[in-house]
Amino acid sequence: MSILRLFPVLSLVFLVACATAPEQVSTPKASVKPVELANKPLVKKQQKEDKTSLDPDVLFMLLTAELAGQRGQYDVALEGYLEAAKRVHDPRLTERAAMIALYIKDGNKSNEAVSLWLKQDPNNLSARKIAALSALKAGNKQQAVEQLSALLKNDPAGFEKSLFEIAGALQKEGSVPFIYDVMEALSVKHPGQASVYFIQSLLAADMKNQGLAERKVEQALRLQPNWDKALILQAQMAVYSEDYKRAEILLRTDALKYPDNQKFKKMLAQVLIKSAKYEEAGEVYKTLFDNDPKDYESQFSLGLVQLQLDHDGKAEDIFKQLLEQAEWRNQASFYLGKIEEKRDNTENALTWFDKVSEGPFQFEAAVTSVSLLAKGRQFDRAEQRLKVLPSKFPKQKPRIVLIQAELYNQQKQYEKAFNYLTGELKNYPGQEELLYSRALIADRMGKLAVMEADLQKILAKSPDNVEALNALGYSLADKTTRYAEAETYLLHALRLKPDEAVILDSYGWLKYKMGNHHVALDYLQRAYDKQPENEIVAHLAEVLWVSGKKDEARKLFEKAIDDAPDDAYLLNFKNKFLQLDSSK
Template sequence: MVIFRLFSVLTLVLLNGCAAPAKQNAQEEFVKPVRISQVKGEGQSSDTKTDIDPDVLYMLLTAELAGQRGQYEIALEGYMEAAKRVQDPRFAERAAKIAMYMKDSDKTKEAISLWLAQDPDNMTARKIAALSALRSGDKQAAIEHLDKLLIIDPAGFESSMLELGSVLEKENKVAFQYDVLDSLVLRHQDQAVIYFVQSLLAMQMKNSDLAEMKIQQALDVQPDWDKAQIFQAQIAVFSGELNKAVALLEKASAKYPENNKIKKLLAQVLIKEAKYEEAGDVYQAVIAANPKDAESQFALALINLQLDRESKAEEIFKKLVDQPEWHSQASFYLGKMEEKRGNTEKALAWFDKVKDGPFVFEAAISAISLLAKDNQFNEASSRLDVLQSQFPKQKLRLILIQAELYSQQKRYEQAFDLLTDALAIMPDQKELLYSRALMAERLNQLEILEADLKKILSEDPDNAEALNALGYTLVEKTDRYAEAEKYLEQALRLKPDEAVIMDSYGWLKFKQGDVKQALLYLQQAYDKRQEGEIAAHLAEVLWFMNRKVEARKIFTKAIKDAPKDESLLDFQKRILNAAE
């Protein structure tokens, strides 16, 4: 759940020229007919002169045709001259937009000046004038135009600033916009909205201290502004001060008990702090106040899943699945719950119900994973082929999944070749390098494995997964234990609580003859993750120490959970069968 968001990227219809659109789109915008025969615009007084001189009419027709042909200089001159001769702000508007598209700052200023002279309270003209001044660095003009915007439409000032900010952000002019507002606020010290926008801009500039100061100034002027209170808490979250954020939101929630926006943000911060019980209580209160709040119901279901209260989560999801806007999300999680229970058919049925929304791809991947676990590789591959055409942007992930499918079928050469072909196109892609290294290990191509993992480490020396994979391979496949120890010790420093790395290091110690240290690390790894390879390593060390009853006990449990695990089967063949 996103609990901190600055500017939503807004597309300014009024600023179509700013982003330099493709010419076809620009033509569609700029050549829209201007009803030349009816120049009296909305709001014009009835005594405004409406007759157009034949020369002006010719200019307009020429400008229209030029615009359609992409001859914008001719179009601009035509509209500009018409704007000077006829008191109709639409001609000046058209000239201003064409000038902005052409990035002709002088012509833009001239056209906007004409436009505002004919329609001084036009918000669109004023916004374009402000943007032009901000872009060109004309501070005084920018202050005057923003001042007018604030006076004409104080309620819309915030949204106007965000519109301008979304454009100026791309041009690295946010700091100048902030500076202009710093001057504007001297004229309007009682306007909390200016401080609020400055706080937003400060966060955009990654200056959380300045943002905090400005949001406090906004609240000093308008203490009961819930939006500012929420943003103050968001600043605290962004700065990592979660306790402060919770305190601010709890205070605000107590003061405004009917404000569910504050409650929801509080719940989200509590989730970020892993305080799931408390977050659940907050969502319960929100739902009690508004039983139709499906968003909060969905969040509460996820919290119940986190707390292993599957029956409560399932109850909520099954209610939400009947609501069209929540059908796919609820179906996905119902599928995940059935997958966890080992109910493959039910899980697949739920995943196949996910037809739209953000979980379509993940549901499809989950279904493929289930089919592969069930050894239905043909169906899994068939579904994967469909996804490749449906989700071309997910090409990398789909390649990795296809390689995994090959690996599960022990088709290691095909997986290796697939990954090699992908690396020819994306030679520095870490996940491809790592996956090919794993396939190279299966094919006993240790030189390629080592080269791929070292390439990852050359770019990312603190990549714990690559360090562990390289270290463990050197332990398992070579006698280069001193070199392996260097990699594994570094991996342990980076992730001291990772079970797989503990296992690798424990196995290294066993190979080096340090049985006591081996047992210590392997037991810690097993306590954290009771998977086959870790169990096999621990059982072998216990067997070596003549603690055979314990070794058999660990093996028996592990082989029951994973009867096809290669490490366990190898231990059984080498150790247990040989002892009988």
């Protein structure tokens, strides 16, 4: 669980400055502008205020620093600003020195500049935040607690926000346990601060200590029982531990207690969806929209729930209403296209997908159109649409490559797909999705060495990649007699996803190949019950047949072949067993 995933963290002004070059500083090739503070050139402003008060040596230092900054010589600029700041009581100079020191990650100079800054301007919140951040980065617990205490004293109203910012800024550095310890010391010093316990709860969750996280959020709520952020976090804890029943109880209680706070109802609807209680979730969204006809987010969510319930007509009405709202038009058009796709109205679906002109759904609409045409074996039209995508969506090139390879695959142009992926892997070496796709095609072509090498490359980088584990285990079981190796991979995959139908199928097939028909039937039946796709049907039917349960196998096959008369897996079973049996 991540702090940033639980609650958005606002950026500090000073952190933005640290993430980029000091403002108005450019490389020698770029246009040169003066380094500015408070939107005015520093040196010129000081000269205007008192042309005779600035010591010539200080003026020279500032001019040198400014020119150095413009040339990207930040170490020289830092020395100039810091030395000038020591001679002139102007916090702006010290601030500039601190910003540059942070940017070039000079910890000693940063501490020196911030210390001087606080002496010159003790109540400056940005200086105090940087001091706290520096202490935390340096692992100085005592100094961090002192700076955070001073921050609380100087800005009690903004303390919560500051804590979020600082914790969020440090999270990626892997210092979460240390930050938690600092917060623990801070909570001892300031036991009445709910925000400190709240941050501790987030940090404990990040450390995957669920019990501690729950205790800390409860401490925060004892101090501020009506704090909606803490109440929502408490429910989120239950969701992350997959205790949806508890999350639902908490949110229903909160929603009743605070009827005007819509956050609880919206999260309740999400939890109900997680629990597959779609009807109840729909009722919550409907109530939200009825109470606020401008709550288009809830209206859109209601449309998605209706779609999930196969109430396509109701969903269609909702999405068509949303077409009147410009900010929801693209999302609504996309799902109207999906509804037409479900109805097998290809041209109508394409018309809706083509109306998605911007936003995150634009690419999805484009690739769904390609897939829809390919499904109808209109490969020429699919290719025409696919050709324009790389220029429109350059960041999506790897995914476009996968779609192109799949088009070749669907046309049984395996050699072409293999060579295409091999070429693209030169542009994207080690890209796991491309390696996985080529491995599957190599398997079809009988290139077992390539298949195994590609999957091993994936597992070397991502040893818990379930798809690669399953593919490698299944291929070894199906195409070789290396059953012990296959079992190692498949058991690993099962530990990660014990209820995944395709993995259950693979393991069942392995057990069949090993001669353990009883165990094979158990796994294959479980796989079929979860996902009755044709390959699983063919596997289950074969094991039933060789186990002497021919009537069951035949019924299973006949039920599936009616829906998919051209399926290769089913036809292979028919040729292997049924035709042979009928010829006797």
